[in-house]
Amino acid sequence: MILALLLAAQAALAPSPSVQDEQRFQACVSLIEADADKAITQANDWRVRGGGFAARHCLGLAYAAQARWAPAAVAFEQAAREAEAAKDARAANLWVQGGNARLAAAEYQAARGDFDAALASGVLEGDKAGEAHLDRARAAFALKDMQGARSDLDQAVKLVPADPLAWLLSATLARMMNDLDRAKADIGEATMRSPDDASVALEAGNIALLGGAPDAARTAWKSAIASQPESNAARSAAAALKALDAETP
Structure with missing residues (x-):
């Protein structure tokens, strides 16, 4: 599921400003499904030759396709920093991808840091902001920061009310915090959306x-x-x- 989210986030990004870079990035991404090892080799070669954050982005996606979450996270985070240095708004999406890879690697503190960076950028809006709050709540939950998780889940259910996971996690958290009325209401919302x-x-x-x-x-x-x-x-x-x-x- 996390890989699908990463690939969806990748697809939502605007192409590289350079037509040549765009074509190379798309070719690299297309190669991942057929031969992820070869995609990693090509992405690393492109990175060494000055491919910038687009090369690191493809590298991260290739690692993610192999469920190699720690190196995927590093690649996404490096891509995000390079994008920030270039004043490119796509850095926020790259931080989200890094955070999701950290979640998959059970590196929750690092994951929260990535989501912090994504949300602090001010670029994410609507559904994207809502999903980032939801993901940061998952990290907070794993770190036993119940108040932090509550704050992010309150934002998530407002921004992405159609996502049953937001309601499910909100209900679970409410139960654990002995807020039975909130738990009942939120699990009802989750059930309605995902029966x-x-x-x-x-x-x-x-x-x-x-x-x-x-x-x-x-x-x-x-x-x-x-x-x-x-x-x-x-x-x-x-x-x-x-x-x-x-x-x-």
């Missing part, structure tokens, strides 16, 4: 149980198992069901 998502159903069950509704929790967890039986969420739901049944006389 067949096992992760949403799992969390709905967690919230129902916390609210003293074990039957509703069972129903939600069974839905998680039925909708995506091979998912981690379904396995967690099955474990929760087993534990609840063991506690029930």
Whole structure:
């Protein structure tokens, strides 16, 4: 999923100012799916020959295609710094890509730093700003900074209200902060937008149980198992069901 986000972000960027650089960048990106190793070699050769942030950008995408998240993050961050030095607004998107790679590498403090840089640029607006707030919230959540996550999720649900993940994470955070009313409201929003998502159903069950509704929790967890039986969420739901049944006389 993260790779898809990275590639989508790449596609949203404007082409390099140089037609030659644009063509070389597109050729490099096109090569990634067929032969990521060759794309890495070409991107590095282009970088050494003065390819600038476009070469580093392709290098990062090629590493990401191989799930080599740490070197991908370094390439994206270097590209972002070069873009900033060139006063190029695309630096913000490159910081976001770096942050997502850091998240995938479980390097949460570094990820938050990248999202900080992206949002501080003032370039991101609308959906892009909302998704950056959501991603920074994920980093804050992993770092156990609940207040930081709450602040970013409040922005995310305002800016990208159609994204079920924003509502799901907001509901989960509310539950963990013992704000049951907020948790119920937000998981309802997530369920409305993604009714067949096992992760949403799992969390709905967690919230129902916390609210003293074990039957509703069972129903939600069974839905998680039925909708995506091979998912981690379904396995967690099955474990929760087993534990609840063991506690029930």
